[in-house]
Amino acid sequence: MTTQMHSVIAAQVDSKTISESSFKQYEKEQAEMAALSGDLNSSFGALFHVTATILRHAFFLAEFKKTHSKREYKKLLDEHGFLGEEKKYLKVAAAFQKFSPQDLAQIEPRTIYQLAENSKKYQPVIDQLLDLAEVSQKAVRELVRKQRQPREIKPEKPSIWRRTKNGGRYCQIPPIHEENERTGTTLQKMMDTEGLSAQQIVAEAIALRQAYKEGRLVLVQETVN
Template sequence: MMTHAQGVVAAQVNRPNFEQFVEEKANTSKSFSTENFSFQTLAEVTKTILHHAFWLAEQQQQLSSKEYKKLLLDQGWKGEEKRYLKIAAVFGKFLPQDLAQIEPRTIYQLAENSKKYQQVIDRLLDLSAITQEAVRSLTKKQRTSKEPRPEKPSIWRRLKNGGRYCQIPPIHEASESTGITLQKMMDEEGFSAQHIVAEAIALRQAYKEGQLVRSSGR
């Protein structure tokens, strides 16, 4: 697979014109009949997006921070450039024509979720022809290959200093018996909820280990 050549030349377009071009190209199918619609239109949109992303990334590298910010402000792109810089970073090993057969929405999806789809992106380098169908197939295989792992409940929470503490999740009961009993113990005995719970757990553990002997009442 060819790598992205240095010095990609792309026309400097302002945001409204570029966005309008992409939207018009992507929506061409709405104005064309099925017989006349050409998938080449979508291919041109994808290549235009990639050309623009690569060009924008090069401007960021070549210009000073002040000049780059001015460029974004002048073109009305301040805050909009991040998604295209992601595209440039993710697909830097490709040329725009390499990915022309991928629909524009998929390009955005892969770039914005690059960690999730990293294996898919890496596999594209091994393909002689990168098509929308190939990307869909790789994405589907990645989803089915990952078996969902049951989430193990945990009561542990981390402190900023590296320590940890346990936090018991809320207890939902229709009768509210546990909460009522705990509150009563706190009021009558003057102990905190933490103390009473810790004592109850210690007693339960001792019972499981056979250290408690039940005596018959007289």
């Protein structure tokens, strides 16, 4: 994909000779392009012009930063009250470096920022734009929609542990629902006749079951003579 932007940058930015006058020229050209947008019959055309201007400015800043010292770069930003505002434009330049401003002119500005701010997430979308004969807002939204795969809902692992206010923990057995209520009635009977708490009985039952699982307890069935 040809990039008209590179020829513009070459004319505006010389790594050795760029000066304040070159930036003034850049501003002048942008102003002239803005004036032309007023002749457009469609407000969408004006919006497309805004997107192209954002990309041109992003590429300009990225090129200036690459070819000049940190001091010169900071001075340029400071003189135009842009210090601290340039980061999002550098992200735009990095995300769309394989495109020309005109290639993406039909994407509305907010979408450009959205893709650039989350370039790692939307890199597959950006890559697919290279294969389109014409990049439109509708096409981009469709690619973004396909990119959003539904998250796999993993079944929550049952847990009996609960936290206390001081950071400790305790186990809590979930409610036991049975039609015949056998477990509940048996437990209540043991509590009443033996004078033990439900916790003590459950702890003892679990210990016996663990012993049986480990082979330390054998189930003996009575034989009838």
